[in-house]
Amino acid sequence: MNFRDRTQDNSRAGFEKREKRRQIRKLQDAITAKDVSTVKEILEDDFDVDFQYRGQTALQQAVKEGQEEICKLLIDKGADIGACDAELNSLLHIACKSGYEDIAKLLIKNNADINALNDFNTTPISVCALTGDKSIANLLIRENCDLNYKNLKGETPLVVATQQRHAEMVEFLIQSNCQTDLGDENNSNSMIYAAKLGFTEILQILIKHGAQLNHKDRQGCTPLYHAVKEHQIDIIKEIIKYHSTAVLDKRVQLDTPSTKGMTPLLVAITNNYPDIANMLLDAGCDVDKRDRLQNSPIHVAVRQVSLVFGQEEEAMSVVKKIVHLGCDINVGDMEGKTPLILSAFAGNKELTELFLKKNADVTKWTTTGDTALHAACSSIKSQPEIVEMLVKAGCRINDPNNNGEIPLFSALFNRADMRIIRGLVKNGSDLNYREKTNLLSPLHEAIIQNLTEAAIFLIESGCDINKPNKHLQQPLYTACEKGNEKIVQYLLSTGKCQINGLVSTAIPLHVAMLNNHGRIVEILAKAGCNLNKINHKCLSPIMFAAEQNELAMAKLLLKFGCDLNAQAKVKGMMKCCLMYPVDKHPHFELEPLFFAVTHKNQDMIDLFLHCYNDNPPYWVMQLLIKFLKEITQLNAQMTPDQKKELIVLFLKSCKLPRSLQQICRGRIRETLGTLPQEKVKKLPLAEKLKDYILMKEIFTEEETKEEELSNEERDLGRFN
Template sequence: MAFDKNISKIMLSDIQYFKGFIRKNSHKINETNSWGLTYLMAACQAGNIDLINSLIEAGSDLDMKDRDDCTAFHYAVSGKQHTVVPLIASKGANAEKCNAQGNSLLHLAVETGCKDVVKAVLHVTENKSVQINKQNVNGDTPLLLACHRGNTEVIQQLLLYKPDVNLENKHNNTPLHWACSWGFKDIVEQLLLFGADVNKKDIYHYTPLHWACDSGHLEVVQQLLWSSKCCSKTSLTKADVNAVDSDAVTALHVACGLGYENIIKELQIPELKVNAKDIKYGNTPLHWACRSGHKQAVQQLLKSNPDVNLRNIEGNTPLHLAVLKQHYDVVALMLAQSQVELDIKNCNKMTPLLLAVSEGHLGMTHKLVLHKADIKAVDADNNNCLHLAVKKGVFHSEDETVEILDKFYNMLNLSKKERRSGTIVAMYLAYSGGHFHHKNKGDETPLDLIENPVLKQKMKTLLPSLCLLCEVNEPTVKFQPCGHTVTCKDCCLKIQRKTCPKCQQIIVEKSGFVTPKSENKEVQTPAHPSESKVLPTSRILGIKSVQLEIIKHDNPGNTEVKGFQTLRKWFTACDPEKRTLKTLRDALLEAECFEALECLPQTE
């Protein structure tokens, strides 16, 4: 308790009391508390010159250490007592000692940020060239600590003694790394003038340019990129804009990931490698910008004409990542680029559309459908977008609505809360051209994945039937006169039937290869269906119009004779090398003259 009382008296500058204590207790002049604090240490920290002189005269040990290996000299410096520094130096205190952290007096002086203390310490330091580059246990020099704190006046004091500006700490940080990280542009300029290595790498292989970009300091980036110009012959070089860290990340990657479009603009110099890929995921700067959702950064980067379709290790393009992260404005910007390929598949065979559906992003799905994404694309398991929609169950409720969904949940008599269910979205995708009868590798159709039997039956009544022959494709060919549309185009071409597979009625006319959307429209049958095929067939075979008019004039109303005379004219007038069944078959097929096709042999 007495010791603590005495320390309090010192801190209060009660000199008379303490001088009396010294006279009566000279044997206690070097006593300490549990930390190792002495009366002289406390007096030096308080800056009481009179008391310091009295203690030294009474026999206080100038070089005693506390538990942190700090002497009275260290206490004077930490207390910013610049007038005490020369005093105790003159009394023989050791100015070269370091504390337990390896900090010299100069380290501690720099940490105070007081230029007068720094100046005083430098003045009493004998071996200045050694002390100026002294490294503590972390490898930090006084200059590095000063750059970390951004004290320009202190740094100017240190630079007068020509320190090594490129000395690294244990993390390989140099003073320039710290100055760039904190954005101290005036300090950066001074360091460059004194020869700081602008491309020095730290333990993570970050250059000063990486740090400036990471912290968003535009003016520092400008200094580094043009240091060779602004610093004349003193600077080693300007910053390498393509330098990579331990993960092959460039400064451009960093700026793009953080959305600093102004810094991106500065980095866009001729030697910039705009398509550089990182090691971890193989992402380009454009991947980073799209993944982070920085529209302005993407917009600026596109001015360097990056490859917008490059795939990363997972096969994802920048568009994949923007879709995955639901960055609508970035997706819209990317879709506006003519070079963007909308249906590139990643390593799981997922297109951006399939990815949007699998993640349950309704608005993103709708946006991609509107931009004509391949609705029939399938993933590695042969799932189409309808499979993925049904499997997802519920889609995210985003701001963008798809009014067409109302139609389907009303048709299925579902509640409004089920509007964004996977089944309803699958119906919407089917309406947009998706295939509800497509089978995945598990031999399942999207319809098979619907667990509710009542809902499944309702949907079957709404879906188009399948071709009666292949049971895979939707029927598109309409037979006359029965009017049934029960086979697909492929089956109709492969299997030359004379009767309708549904009603067995003789087929007079196959009235066109209609699309599913036109299937419900009435097909107008001409009065003379066979005759309607004569003219296009004749033209395809190369018969002149004047010759056709002669045949029509000579054989009014007799379709069979007209057809025969037309074929005879072709047979006698054409090049013998082209006078083949294949030529005739191709012409009849192109003119959709199926009844004539059935009369031809299948082989030459």
């Protein structure tokens, strides 16, 4: 390990160095003690007066201590007048900062650099501007110092004095012929800082001496812009006062936009400064000057009314004043929104009425094709009175936007007040109009938005309840998909509803099952829908229930008379025949029993074996036995005991035929078809026999659950 060598240097050079340090230490101690006589005595010796001790020379210490007489003695001794500290501050910088006028005068007299720069490029005159010391500044100015030299931030002494609110220094610098309009790195000059910081006295001085009130910083912002943004009322009054009294070519440009196109008036309205906005309007600001996004003052003012809380009257007064001054009330912003459209969307009845009284054009539309009526129907506030006013003013009620949506669609999509929907229909809205994208009718839209009252109203008003959308899905399909029982029941009660859909991809029963809406499946079954209709995947409803492993749904379908063997009765080539070319129709892999086995659902298997109208398909059970014995992949899903149990079950079903009683029941059920409950009631049979035909030993549990559910619904209805 290396240690610092602390042994004393006994050489002559070492002795001399120690002697210098001793003398300087003694000298600096005398300066600290303000002991002039000791300083004089020490200075009589011959030694290096600029030798640094404690990081400074004796003269630097004397300047910091404000010891003028000692400074003079050191300078006479030959001390370096150009010495600087670690931040490159010269002796003159130090004297200026501390306000030592006599020392500054002494340094200047001895040729100190009056434009010396520290590491921030600050000159002594800038230091005086910072402290506000006019007397030292006067000394520097008499020696012709540079009054306009900028520091690293680009700030001149005038800018520095303004920032520090030294009004007398500002006037002194201007009287000494400094340049008044030089800006910093952002091109912000003294006028801008005075306006931004609210220094009215300094602003008045600058105006008096001819400084430019139209000067712009790098963002294009003028002093007036900054004063408005910072809510400097007194500054704004001064600028407007000067503007009103100045000759034409020297007036303030009140509407100078920033690089973003924002004028002082737009800034005042955007920041919710109604007092300033009214002052600027009275001063003659352009009421139609627009920003980069094509927003004019009236656009911004209308938006502001809906944004502020508790100050609506003040914001409204600005709108009224702009309108009174003759603004263009039909001008659109970048999106084509006029003041009328904005007020309608905001749900502001007073503003809408104001623009309509001023004959605003009700036929204007936005870039998306929306009219004022679309906007009113889309409003969160949902004001029926505004819709009524617009219709009376001539808004076309069936004009579509770019998406092909008429105002009725906007009202439904935005879940508007029912009074708006009723009003639109009353005034002739097209109930069967279909929008462009998905060809949805108003009834589709009402169902999608779960607006039960609106949907029933549209049906009662005479809309086409079978109008399909782009995918040939009718309103009943949509209601089944969304699980809206009330709308489903209402559609079916009209007697005009196509219950089985138009195409195999849009079958109401299938979509209700897909979304597990059991109650709707029951409603459809009771209404007489085709319980054996094959969908686009070649699945009947019972096959679909088996594929989805929905035992409750399968029971429901079988209860109402669906045919487990319906797929086998379909004739001709089908899509499934292309999917399973090796297997002839009906295909083994689509059999309900196959699905039940793959799901290991023993209850479903038992249900299916009991509910075939004929004997269970022999060929299917033979293949299932083979499937269970040979397919090794099943080992990961079933235990050997489970497989054995199923094999025994299927072998028993193959070997033991059904009883004559069971066969007769199956034939009767097949003959009865769907809804056997209603048909059995009419048969001249004993109640016990009727129960046997309806298989109540299997479906009793389901009926009990339904009865309990029905009772609960009734109780809930009474409570509500």
